[in-house]
Amino acid sequence: MRSHLLARNTAATLAAARAFHNLAARPNLFIKIPGTSEGLPVIEEAIFRGVPVNANPLFSGEQYMAAAEAYMRGIERRMPEATLNALAAHLEFGEALPEDYDKIFTEFAIAGIDTDAVATQLLEEGIASFAKSWNDLLNCIASKSEALKAAVA
Numbered sequence: 479m480r481s482h483l484l485a486r487n488t489a490a491t492l493a494a495a496r497a498f499h500n501l502a503a504r505p506n507l508f509i510k511i512p513g514t515s516e517g518l519p520v521i522e523e524a525i526f527r528g529v530p531v532n533a534n535p536l537f538s539g540e541q542y543m544a545a546a547e548a549y550m551r552g553i554e555r556r557m558p559e560a561t562l563n564a565l566a567a568h569l570e571f572g573e574a575l576p577e578d579y580d581k582i583f584t585e586f587a588i589a590g591i592d593t594d595a596v597a598t599q600l601l602e603e604g605i606a607s608f609a610k611s612w613n614d615l616l617n618c619i620a621s622k623s624e625a626l627k628a629a630v631a
Contacts, residue, residue, distance in 0.1 A: 483612060485512035485605045492520045499529045508532040512605065513541050518548040525552025535604035538597030539579060 484491040495509045509529055511517045513536040524531050525548075533545040554562060576582070586593050 483609050485514050485609075486516050488516045488519050491517060492523055495520060495524050495529055495531070496527065499524075506530065510534060513537075513545050513601065514605070515544075518544055521545055521548040522552040522555070525549055526555045528556070535601055535608075537600035537604070538593060539583070540594070541597060541601065 484494055491511065495511060498509050499507065505528075507530065509524065509531055511520050511524060511531045511533050513533045517533065521531055521533055531549070533549070536542045536545055557565075583593055
C-alpha cells in the first residue's frame with residue numbers, strides 16, 4: 479500500500495515503494511504505484527529492482543500502454559540480453575486492448591466524447607478520492623489511538 483498523496487512525486491513514490499517492499503519482506507506483495515506521468519519512472523525502476531507493482535488508476539488506453547511500457551522497460555533492464563532475445567524469438571503476446579479499440583473510440587468521438595479529457599478527469603478524481611480515503615484512515619487511526627491512550631491513563 480502507498481499513499482496517493484505521493485501520486486505527483488516521483489522520488490517520494492519510489493522511496494515509499496522500496497520502503498514498503500522491504501518492510502513487508504514478502505516477494506509476492508504488490509506495491510501500488512500511481513498511473514500518473516510521475517509514476518511511470520517508478521514503475522520501471524521498481525520492476526527493475528524486483529519490486530512487484532500494481533499500477534493504478536488507469537482510465538485510458540494511453541495510460542494503460544504507458545504503464546505497460548514502463549513495466550517492460552523495467553523487465554528489459556533486469557533480464558540478460560540473451561534471455562530477452564530467446565523470449566522474443568519464441569513467444570507471442572496477445573492484444574493488450576480489444577481488436578476494435580480504435581472503432582470504439584471513434585464512436586465515442588463521433589458522439590462528442592473527448593476520451594482523453596475523460597481519462598484525465600478520471601485519473602485526477604481517482605487520485606483525489608484515494609488521497610481522501612488515505613487521510614480519513616490516518617485520522618481514524620489517530621482518533622482511536624488517542625481514545626486508547628485516554629482509556630488507559
